[in-house]
């Protein structure tokens with residue numbers, strides 16, 4: 001499922017294709033894709049609005065619109081499992097999984113293709129309600145170690161489900177949580193209340209490092225679903241240290257990577273590098289390094 005780096009890549013690559021283009025028409029081929037307004041009104045509402053900015057918040061792609069030079073709402077898309085947004089020539093938009101097509105003024109189309117059909121699109125006048133419960137953006141300057149540590153302490157939840165919770169921090173999913181916890185040497189079931197200042201700083205740095213590196217590689221494509229709007233796979237799957245590496249040797253200690261389930265989510269980690277007790281981790285490292 002696309003997470004922050006994949007959605008960021010989609011927004012960045014769509015922007016030069018969409019900015020300045022006006023929506024002239026379109027068609028909804030799968031009604032449930034449209035979350036708001038009513039399906040019958042969706043295309044008609046968008047006609048005549050011009051795309052002025054394409055950006056990302058959490059795992060949402062946001063297209064800011066204007067009409068006669070004034071701000072005129074937002075087209076928002078959540079890709080969920082298999083959604084793909086592309087700008088293509090009308091003749092090319094022939095996929096059997098095409099759910100929505102919006103015709104642009106240069107005769108190309110913004111298409112939304114979605115095999116599993118969990119993806120959603122909205123037109124909203126303001127983003128307040130849709131984004132009300134989202135936590136901070138992990139790459140924003142406002143997301144600092146002090147606030148992150150205080151938030152971890154106050155929640156008293158296991159790290160894996162807490163980091164997946166979009167109201168705690170926005171944009172992380174299964175891959176990048178597992179990769180961040182490994183780099184921070186923290187066990188996925190460790191209680192957030194027990195994460196001390198030093199461990200919080202490690203986790204904060206790991207999250208930013210992993211996300212930044214993944215954006216640089218245009219996300220991760222380990223199955224056939226995620227592709228950039230140019231139709232290319234991402235490259236960060238080549239840098240996975242734990243995710244999708246069950247049974248393979250840990251890149252640090254050579255112990256086999258373990259896969260368990262935490263709240264029904266497949267969770268990959270190294271028992272030796274990410275021990276359950278924070279103190280045991282320190283002594284095990286000291287023993288290895290001596």
Ligand SMILES: [Zn+2]
Nearest residue numbers: 250253270273
């Ligand atoms: Zn290890």
